Amino acid sequence: MSEFEPRIIAFCCHYCALAAADVAGKMGFQIPTNVRIIRVICTGKVEVLHLLKALEAGADGVVVISCKFGECYFKEGNFRAKKRVERAQSLIQEAGLEPERLMFDFVPGPGAKKFVDILNGITKKVRSLGPNPSVHQVMTIE
Amino acid sequence: MIVGERKPFSEIMSMVEGFSKILIVGCGSCVTICMAGGEEEVKILGSQLRLAFQKNKKDIEVEEAMALRQCDDEYMNDPVLIDKVEKADIVISMACGVGVQYSTAFFNRIITKKPIKVVPGLNTTFMGANLDVGIWEERCVGCGDCVLEKTGGICPITRCAKSLLNGPCGGSSNGKCEISKDTDCAWHLIIERLEALGELDRIKPVEMYKDWRPSHSGGPRKIIREDMRI
Amino acid sequence: MKSGSNLERLLEKGEFVVTGELGPPKGTDVGVVREKASMLKDNVDAVNITDNQTAIVRMSSIAAARILIDEGLEPNMQMVARDRNRIAMMSDLFGANALGIRNMLCLSGDHQSFGNHPEAKNVFDIDSIQMIYMVKTMRDEHKVICGDEIEGDFKMFIGAACNPFADPFRYRVHRLAKKVEAGVDFIQTQCIYDMKRFKEFMKQVVDMGLHERCKILAGVTPLKSVGMARYMAANVSGIIIPEEMIERLKGAGKGNVASEGMKIVSEQIQELSEIEGIAGVHLMAIEWEHRVHEIVEMAGLLPRPKAE
Incomplete structure (x- = not known):
């Protein structure tokens, strides 16, 4: 049996995480293929419901990657994002899922390596947790 | 709300x-x-x-x-x-x-x-107010007989833990209620407000027993506005 | 005479009175009441019987007060507004009167969140000041609140509490004035440690002439240990213990703190007796009833006078 390959959704801030992804690409870092990147103008736009819906839709793990605190283009978007991830963690825990399936992290502007490390980190973490137990059948992320 | x-x-x-x-x-x-x-x-x-x-x-x-x-x-x-x-x-x-x-x-x-x-x-x-994003606080218990005019716009029935009409009790300390340091003493607030309004003398006479009939103590309440009925 | 109680008669005679305090047991153990009563007997003029103090369930103050009468002491029955509405209050007051209780203390009561049943629903139908007025109406007009006549006699010497150390300080004397206005006969204050603030308060009382309209008993509680002093200063709202007093206790050294506490309290009683407007002391020796005799003796207040 082949190793379980988790499906990860990464909500990425346009100003930092996405920039880091670009740099990573240019520098030849391998961005894990199991990660689907969703660009957001600010992680402060990511609502609790987006995180829950991602799991409902079949993701095994979700990560929100914002700017460092104090460097948010919209001042406090990343603080909001962190609190929402925490809230969503407690909500999924109540529903019987591991809170570690949701993660919050940040990268400095050109932090290509850290960006890739975060994605590899959550992939590894979720791989150890196993597939999302709330998924009916395997869906493919296009 | x-x-x-x-x-x-x-x-x-x-x-x-x-x-x-x-x-x-x-x-x-x-x-x-x-x-x-x-x-x-x-x-x-x-x-x-x-x-x-x-x-x-x-x-x-x-x-x-x-x-x-x-x-x-x-x-x-x-x-x-x-x-x-x-x-x-x-x-x-x-x-x-x-x-x-x-x-x-x-x-x-x-x-x-x-x-x-x-x-x-x-x-x-x-029934409360939205004090700030993510913070709500009780302001009214719906006692059915509003006393806010006498108490500087601060409700002692709702905001005093003992609903005192002749407060503050001996548990008032540094503007806080004896039940919690996170709870303001309503009577402390009332006194400050009335002092600012120059109306402190208004609470010096003894406030008499409250008639609780208009409150829930009188049973479930109902209002019928005849002018609205056909 | 309003009630003819020993306490009232002594105060009328101008004697410097001493009242004590007794907390009923958390159950039916009458022996506890009798034992504490025997320690207080002949050392104090009346004994406050607390009413589920700090909202912890105890034997009712009415029952314990009656037991005290049987033991030859005079009770001062406390009643809190937390647990009874006006109907229950008046009914209990009839009962208390019928059982021979002639002094009472009208209190709001500690909030139930402090007690052993924080889930309980409180009452607070009327507050302590309205309670004073209610009892006065019952006694002087011989009527219950609604105006119905009371069958039989109703006599009561009406007391209330006063905390000069609660906030806002500038309003405290006015609240006392409201109690006087409502008809209070005597006042027992919260435990006094901060003598400076208390004297300041008493000056306001005297300036307003309140001491001539009610008898004021200064509250004192001996400090048994440095830990107790620190705990009370930090956790009991409305209690201020000056740092010098705590230092003095500490300075007494091991094994001597308790006797130093007793010395301090007897000195306090002396000092309080010299303040204009003070008619007596209320000695709250919580779980220290066996030391009351010694304290009162040290303060030079024995033997207690007879009201004849």
Whole structure:
């Protein structure tokens, strides 16, 4: 049996995480293929419901990657994002899922390596947790 | 505004145990504004329930709907909503206690095919104000006989833990109530406000016994406005 | 005479009175009441019987007060507004009167969140000041609140509490004035440690002439240990213990703290007796009833006078 390959959704801030992804690409870092990147103008736009819906839709793990605190283009978007991830963690825990399936992290502007490390980190973490137990059948992320 | 708070998930799960078609109905009024039972919260609960049921491999349908105001016929009489209620085995109302009771009565009046079971998704906590983003505080207990004119616009019935009419008691310390350092002493606030207004003398005479009949102590209350009736 | 109680008669005679305090047991153990009563007997003029103090369930103050009468002491029955509405209060007051209780203390009561049943629903139908007025109406007009006549006699010497150390300080004397206005006969204050603030308060009382309209008993509680002093200063709202007093206790050294506490309290009683407007002391020796005799003796207040 082949190793379980988790499906990860990464909500990425346009100003930092996405920039880091670009740099990573240019520098030849391998961005894990199991990660689907969703660009957001600010992680402060990511609502609790987006995180829950991602799991409902079949993701095994979700990560929100914002700017460092104090460097948010919209001042406090990343603080909001962190609190929402925490809230969503407690909500999924109540529903019987591991809170570690949701993660919050940040990268400095050109932090290509850290960006890739975060994605590899959550992939590894979720791989150890196993597939999302709330998924009916395997869906493919296009 | 009526302020509510969502019930713990485990309590909601035990209420819907054994039902296979669940409908969550939010309310677009007070509880939307206090972020406890509006559209967003309906969707979050729906998502949470589906995640929980799917994890337990239970084939349970969770539907979502909204009513603009669950305490008024005018806003409940929506064919789409009624159709969804008819198809459900149980309805979780995300309205305040008023909405839960009103929607129970309304759905059972409109739908005659089968009795409709409505359960509360929220705890209705108080009538209060939104002090800041994410902070609500009680301001009125609806005693039915407002004294705010005498007390500088600060309600001793609601905001004094002992509802004293001749406060403050001996537990007032540094402007805080004896029950908690996070609770302001209402009487301290009243005295400061009346001093600022130059009206401190108004609370110097003994305030006599309160007539609690207009409050809930007099039984469930009702208002009939004859001028509005036909 | 308003009630003819020993306490009232002594105060009328101008004697410097001493009242004590007794907390009923958390159950039915009458022996506890009798034992504490025997320690207080002949050392104090009347004994406050607390009413579920700090909202912890105890034997009712009415029953314990009656037991005290049987033991030959005079009770001062406390009644809190937390647990009874006006109907229950008046009914209990009839009962208390019928059982021979002639002094009472009208209190709001500690909030139930402090007690052993924080889930309880409180009452607070009327507050302590309205309670004073209610009892005065019953006694002087011989009527219950609604105006109905009382069958039989009703006599009561009406007391209330006063905390000069609660906030806002500038309003405290006005609240006392409201109690006087409502008809209080005597006042027992919260425990006094901060003598400076208390004297300041008493000056306001005297300036307003309140001491001529009610008898004021200064509250004192001996400090048994440095820990107790620190705990009270930090956790009991409305209690201010000056740092010098705590230092003095500490300075007494091991084994001597308790006797130093007793010395301090007897000195306090002396000092309080010299303040204009003070008619006596209320000695709250919580779980230290066996030391009351010694303290009162040290303060030079024995033997207690007879009201004849």
